[in-house]
Amino acid sequence: MTVIKDASSESWHLGDMTLAHGSTLVIALGGNALLNAGEPATGTSQRANIAKVAAIIAPLLSRYRIVITHGNGPQVGLLAAQTADADWPLDVLGAESEGMIGYVIEQELANRAPTQIFATLLSQVIVDPKDPAFQHPTKPIGLIHQDRSRLTSLGWDAVEVASGGWRRVVASPPPLKIVGLETIRVLLAAKVTVICLGGGGIPVSLDGDGRLAGVEAVIDKDLASSLLARALDADALIMLTNVVGIMEHFGTPKASLIRRTTPELLSEQSFQAGTMAPKVAAAVAMAGKGKLAMIGGLGDLQALLDGTKGTWVLPDGSPL
Structure with a gap:
């Protein structure tokens, strides 16, 4: 597909779409954005990684309206292990990790873009407590343990990982609705950079009387970010991770x-x-909503926007 920059409007033409200045981008941070594989899960190492993220995103803040989401798998799992005796549920620990990580992201961005305005939100996301995912937990969280007995002694489900060792797995039902969506819309309209949906958001259920209650689960950050992007009618969803994009024949000599x-x-x-x-x-x-999605490496963000690296997922019928 041909990508053309219009010097007069500084817009990127994507077929019949444009990613112009003022466009709304939802940027989902994952993979090496917070914690590299094998790194110690210390505040120092995670802040250093977030500082690198902030340096990459900060130059975009004056050009686009940006919502930043992020993962929390290692962090919420570590908090759960540290507070096992206190019996804190995952929804509360999810809120704690969302605030903790969001605070550091906001501070590192503000230090690089002091004229911008930021808001970090705790985001509740409604799920169905009767979803089959609760019967078959598959979402890994936390660090890798060499001894499975530590996890099972806490009553946690565990799965063996390819690199060796064991990791806790929990239910990950699909997100249905984001609570407080109108707040995000108001902030974006006021040109505030929003940080929200940490870890996919805080999982909650809604009863017949309209009351919210926490749910013992985690929500996939990318699925929740897509739900948010579509609800906001964002122009692009950008998923930054520790791979260069979508690979065909992944894990084989034919990978491309x-x-x-x-x-x-x-x-x-x-x-x-x-x-x-x-x-x-x-x-x-x-893409099913006629919008653009991108997947690529964190360090390739500008090249991903330029169309020179990563993967673009375009609506059906787009010229490729």
């Missing part, structure tokens, strides 16, 4: 980067559950 694709083309392939599959599903849902 998919540069441009559509939901129809992606439906012909399968992707690894828990890693690329949710990102593909999030991108497909965004």
Whole structure:
């Protein structure tokens, strides 16, 4: 697909779409954005990673209206292990990690873009407490343990990971609705950079009387970010992770980067559950609304926007 920059308007023409100045972008941070594999889960290492993220995103803040979401898998799992005897539920720990990580992201961005205005929100996301996901927990959280007995002694489900060791798994039902969406709309209209939906948001259920209650689960950050982007009618969903994009024949000698694709083309392939599959599903849902989704490496953000790196998922029928 040909990408053309219009010097007069500084817009990027994507077929019949444009990503112009003032466009709304939802940027979902994952992978090496917060904690690299093998790194100690210390505040120092995580702040250093977030500082790198802030340096990459800060130059975009004057050009676009931006909402930043982020993962929390290692952090919420570590908090759960640290507070196991206190019996804090996952929704509360999710809120704690969302505030903790959001605070550091906001501070690092503000130090690099002092004229911008920021708001970090605790985001509740409604799920169905009767969803089958609760019977088959699959979402890994927390650090890798060499001894499974530590996890099972706490009554937690565990799965063996490919690199060796064990990791806790919890239910990950699909997000249905974001609570407080209108607040985000108001902030964006006021040109506030919003940080929200940490860890996919705080999982809650809604009873027949309209009362909210926490749910013992975590929500996939990319699926929740796609739901948010579509609800906001954002121009693009950008998922930044520790891979260069969507790979065809991943894990084989024939592996190759998919540069441009559509939901129809992606439906012909399968992707690894828990890693690329949710990102593909999030991108497909965004493209299904006639908008653009991008997947790529954190350090490639500007090149991803330029169309020179990563994967773009475009609406069906787009020229590739």
